[in-house]
Amino acid sequence: MCRSGPPWRADLRRASGRRLEEELPLRAVPPLEEQHSRKLSARLARAALLWLVFCCGAAVMGIEMSASRLIAPFFGSTLSVWTSLIGLVLIFLTTGYYVGGALADRYPSRHLLGTLVLTAGILVLAVPLVSTPVLRAAWSLTPRSGILASSLVGTFALFSAPMVLLGCVCPFAMKLSIGDLGRTGRTSGHIYALSALGSVVGTFLPALILIEHWGVRRSIMVFGALLVVAALLLLGRIRFAPAAASLLVLAAPLPPMLSAQGVILERESAYNHLQVAQVGERTMLIVDWGEFSCYEPGQFRTHQYFDYLLLAPLLRSEPPGRWLRSVLVVGLGAGTVSKQITEAYGPVPIDGVEIDPAIVELGRQLFEMDEANLAVHVTDGRAFLASSNREYDWVIVDAYQGSDIPFHLATREFFESLREHMAPGGVLSVNVAWWESDEPELLNRLVGTVRTAFPSVCVVTAISERSGAVLLAGGEDATPDNLMASAEQVGHEGLLEIAREAAEAGAPELQVASGMTEAFTDDRAPIEKIADRMYRKMRGEAYSREQALLQR
Secondary structure, eight states: OOOOOOHHHHHHHHHHHHHHHHHSOOOOOOOHHHHHHHHHHHHHHHHHHHHHHHHHHHHHHHHHHHHHHHHHHHHOSSHHHHHHHHHHHHHHHHHHHHHHHHHHHHOOOHHHHHHHHHHHHHHHHHHHHHHHHHHHHHHTTHHHHHHHHHHHHHHHHHHHHHHHHHHTHHHHHHHHHOOOGGGHHHHHHHHHHHHHHHHHHHHHHIIIIIHHHHHHHHHHHHHHHHHHHHHHHHHOOGGGGGGGGGGGGGGSOOOOSSOOTTEEEEEEOSSOEEEEEEETTEEEEEETTEEEEEEOTTOOOOSSHHHHHTTGGGGSSSOHHHHOOOEEEESOTTSHHHHHHHHHHOSOOEEEEOSOHHHHHHHHHHSOOOOTTEEEEOSOHHHHHHHOOOOEEEEEEOOOBTTBOOGGGSSHHHHHHHHHTEEEEEEEEEEEEEOBTTBOHHHHHHHHHHTTTOSEEEEEESOTTSOEEEEEEESTTOOGGGHHHHHHHHOOHHHHHHHHHHHSSSSSEEEEOOSOOOOOOSSOOOHHHHHHHHHHHHHHHHHHHHHHHHTO
């Protein structure tokens, strides 16, 4: 039997219920349309937050990838420069994660997050406008502090503030997104996955699309504009609309990154900052900070290292006319040496390998790189060798510039691969870029590396007014004693002049390399460390020399 208690208890419950209904009026249920409106507003707010996270992830990697090309004209793109860039960006983001987490706990506001990202976007938009004077000032520290330290200063000055602000985004977004403690893992996973997806897009976008079509500085501005738009969508208030005026900076004219007189064309490729300058009748291709190719109508000689690369076939006892049937040039540039080879040795078939398609295009447009015997291959030199089964009688390696020496094109394995692609008795020419008599380590190490594949190695040093060096290598019969006789057999007046300069006492000096130093290998090639030390002083001198030449 169920017991309900005394009757007076039921009366008391009914009376209490009536008093409660009188004291607490019923809540009004919102209309169905208003409920839908609130749900839509919440979804839009959520979408704006997630879009912001995606855009910030894209901007971090996009700015980092573009920054490497922004600083390359001043500091190169060596391992040291990449180390400073990546290391500093990680420090900036770490600082941002810490600061963002603290701010999110204390002020969990969408408006604060939007303001932080808006500020970061405006700063990113301003970076290209101030980059040249900032990087030039940092570059002036190179003679005293070296490339690594000076590139650290330039990177810190340009990117510290926006990167720290972007580092605040993920912890802030998680704080705003986590409403149920039971879904903390899933929510944080969504946030980080979306940020990582944005980073993937930001990694590929500059290299594949933006830099090629808009240049490095405009590419950075695109990511700044993306941040501004994403922040305004999150803020969603009319009073923040004037910040959109900052996007007008996208239309601002940008001065040359490396200003100089005589520049007739400036272009930024996926690999280099390119300038074409006209000095009198001479057309020059300036790649980043140094002269890379030159052309003067009717002139055979360049009075630079190009001239001495031509001497390798003259070292053999047999005249070149009897055996020279094919040539490979790794680092074709705008075709300076291919034009000289064709004029001096005749229409010998030449395979020219150049990794930058923009340089090839400029060579054809402005440097008359149109020899019928030249076949151009746009790829990396090592990749070309791996895919080719041709044999060459003469190989020229002109892929080194200053401290920008691709290590994989300077190792024992590379030169052994070259030797496998060469006919018996084949010869080799290598441009060693800059060289000083009191800094011989790079030259000595390269000589030791080349000698692992070629028994005879000669060096040409103190070339013209510039301190430079060229390696000439071949088989046992390759010796300077054959130089003049072979040059006379060829019969080209300009080549005879170059051979005579090398054979006579004084500068330039041609001598047989002796001794054996440790070779560079694919596993261990500390080229950047050696080059950074060598070019601490020389890079500044070279840059000043190029600018003085252009300003004559």
